[in-house]
Amino acid sequence: METTMKPAHIGRKISRIRELRGIKQETLAQELGVSQQTVSRIEASEAVEEDILAKVAKILGVQPEAIKNFSEEAVFNIIGNNYHDHSSSLNYQCTFNPLDKLMEVIEENKKLYERLLQSEREKVEILRER
Template structure:
């Protein structure tokens, strides 16, 4: 029994887009760096092509400062596999799930009490103002 591995087609345009996004480079900037003949729309169309012309790929790779072969041969599934299997010397991936000891009902109750205290202070201030106004009007 022979085992054959399927060789999925590499989409160079998608690879270009992934590298560009990983490096934080916008399409407009890439177009500007490639010259006057380029604009954002042309970069977008280039990223949709499955196979990119070798000369153009070399220019784009030079602007991104990565080897053109990296764009030609990048396979996302293998990259994920390599990254997930590179723990050495008892290194581990850590997921931190902190526990927050905040009781939302207590918070609501505390906020309500603060609101009531503020309301009572406002009523007292209103009564004080009304008393002043009555004295002012009564003094005439």
């Protein structure tokens, strides 16, 4: 039983690496000296000429072989296995009691309300005197 492998879609790999690097199509186009539509066509192509691939790879800061062999699963495995930043939101340790902060806000709100109420009373008193 013979299985045929689907050829690697180089354009899609370029697109994904560009997105992971936070580079817009317009920026890549400007660096290549082409239009954004040309970059879009490159990213839609299954095959890309070697010279264009080399230029794109240089702009993206990778080797052409890295684009050819790019695997999204491998990237996420590497990130997952090497990312140990303890300041991430997953491990966030609150340095204050949120209930204390809530009570402070409620007290401040109450004081503002009392000042507003006093101001309204003074206005009513001024109007009565006239």
